[in-house]
Amino acid sequence: MTYNQRPRLAVLGLDGLPLSLARDWCRRGLTPNLARIAMTDEARSMRSELPELSPVNWTSFATGAGPEEHGVFGFTRIDPHTYEVAIADSSAVRCPTILQRLSAQGLTSKVINLPNTYPAHPLKGMLIAGFVAPELSRAVYPPFLSGPLTQAGYQLEADTARGKDDPDLLLTELRTTLHSRHTALNMLWPDLAWDLFVFVLTETDRLFHFHYPALSDPTHPLAPACENFIRKWDALIGEFLNMYEALPDPKRLIALADHGFTELITEVDLNTWLTEQGLLRLTGTHDHENDARAIASDSAAFALDPGRIYLHTRERFSRGGVTPTEVPGLLDRIRKGLMSLTFEGRPVIRTVHEREILYPGPMAGIAPELVAEPHPGFSLTAKFDSRSLFGFHGRHGVHCADDVFFYDSNGAAPRRLRDTGRLVLDFFDFPKQD
Template identity: 50%
Template sequence: MHAPLLVFLGLDGLPWSLAQNLCAQGLLPNLAAVAGSPGCRAIRAELPELSPVNWTSLFTASSPGEHGVFGFTRLDPQSYELQFTDFTHVHGATIFERLADKGLFAKALNMPNLAPVRPMRAMLVAGFPAQDLRTSVHPPALAGILTDHEYTIEADTVRGATDPGFLLEDLHRSLACRERALDLLWPDMAWDAFFFVLTETDRLGHFLFPALVEPYHPWRSEALRFMAAWDRLIGKFFERYHDLPGPKRLLIMADHGFTTLTQEVDLNAWLRDQGLLHLSRQPTSEWDTQAMAPSTRAFALDPGRIYLHTKGRFAHGGLSAAEADQLGQNLVRALSGLTHNGRKIIRHAHLGREIYHGSQAHLAPDLVLVPEPGFDLKGKFGRTGMFGHFGRQGMHTADDVFFYDSMGSSARTPTEVGQTILDHFDIPATTFGA
């Protein structure tokens, strides 16, 4: 006997508190249908609180120490080249493959960090940071069908970063793409689990989050007009869910929260000032990690990841294990005391070995910093100052993450939500090493 149908709605970057606030004002009538229910509550993100980390934790039902994704980027320890993380870096089986092993079929639409897709018994449309539909869908014929329907993977946030009017217009277009794809992939009902992720709230949050929380913000009416369109699509999705035969289950999850950005804080500028980061030449860009000199003792990568330049891990590293251990402890103390205009910057400074466990924990950062709200931690190369503004108005938070389960599970993180999905289909805990 088959388990009840499972429907999953992903709402990238939606804070639970913002959703509750907008619903209470009557601005999101469709989301309000679940937002006020007992099954709706805040959970917390896996660290670092980034989309690839948390969506991967969901779709592998495993923590970062097991799946090996710790950010949008990773440093090659031999060449020191900065690489962008994608699905080829994900260790372990996906939920979709685990379902297929049991004879069940899943569809996933706009799932982040799933490209380049690998063939499996599932229908997949990968989301950001995928670039090319040909490598982002399975089965391959789906690429042509989606192209015919003018489907694009992502809104243009490069131009949108400096042009709010264009950003909102392109988010409306992106949302319409998601709706057309939903209309294409849902109706045949040849699935046991359906995953649908909307990433538009994250893009809006990065560049216009204050418009969602400040009543007199100049872009508020347009931002709320977009949110109304987003809520209408959620309403349509709920209608499709309600029309399904029972028994059935609805899960809704954000991957992280959001808040207004006060200052970007460049950790590498601080490490340089402390004499811990040295450059052998002027970086060609903010991502030019190859400009690091062998004498470097510690460096940071976005968002709040600090790596100790150890002999065993990096080709040019000079720190012994004992030196790294001492430096790590010193950094936790020093960073915990950082302030800006009298405000504390770092809420928690975690040692990587204390929070990551599993077959890929050796890839983890040595320190993971969780900032106080408003301080967006960065690890750039070549910035002159530690503080600044660079176009973004909103930042991720590790807490205040929207979650709803029609069956009221006790999941606390995206990893546990993934495990809840496996439990729903009576699939044992994931095995790793694939």
């Protein structure tokens, strides 16, 4: 096989993009380049892994496995001895990634802005990690990449902390990161010395969180400014598609989101709910909203973002007091209570998943006992700083598990994110079980 005949797979990540919204934009003429894939028979919706968060789902893509195998259940993880809550970064991934498996077979990958790959691990190829990546030097492999990226002004992430209350600043930040992705694409693609190319645009997720109504309603006051940004985003998608189309055969294109999105009805703090139920008591020692050291020893349960509920058992947590005989009754009580929770007459929770059913695998021991899946529009949080049960805290859009964008030039129809990673392995003829 000659150099130009090597099979190549290009993956375009469109973080947070719902298929229904994508097609609405295309019908309105806002995104003509996206329409090249979104309006075809090969585009369809799929479902996210639960919880419907970026690290859970992009890691499921990156491993071809679910959380019960890769061990990432949310943005954070808790130390059962110290109760310290830390970011669940790439060091938390407990099974081999697609990139590692391809490297072991001598195949080259180039990856730009894939979430939950920080700190960057060695591979055959090049990688620029995505969210959460606090600094560039540990976000790239090989390390020399940080030099040209720094010189080019590469920005890892938009400053949403400052931008959430300032639409102009947020859009300026997002234009900067979009330009950074463009710069990286032009650095890593042209030599075609790769078998797998992954290019993820996370800007839509950031914009949706703070301005989703402006992107779904063209009459919204902020719609013109937000739509102008989406046109720039679409232009970059067009460049990527043109580069893909210029590749020699054999080749394949996959485009996917990690979860859907919809307009926020209200945030719902599950630790406040557990406190009201007498199942959680917080001490006055917390330093910030994610300080789980505030969990008192007589607490029966607590939650971590977004809907992960853990029983405070003796066998798992150093200060836990729940005994095995108490577990079934607590699970039943929490499940029934959540299913009866309403906001302005509307049910909040679609279903409550049990660990044994949702996560039947080797990492079940570190999984939450229950995962609450909300009805679309409700954002489940779990803070440790005594918030109200319902409220708004600067966001107007929320993830949802359904309506997740997917496109495959070969016409595959995956059911959820882990299946998309398996498509990559299948393309490169990895055995089903190895």
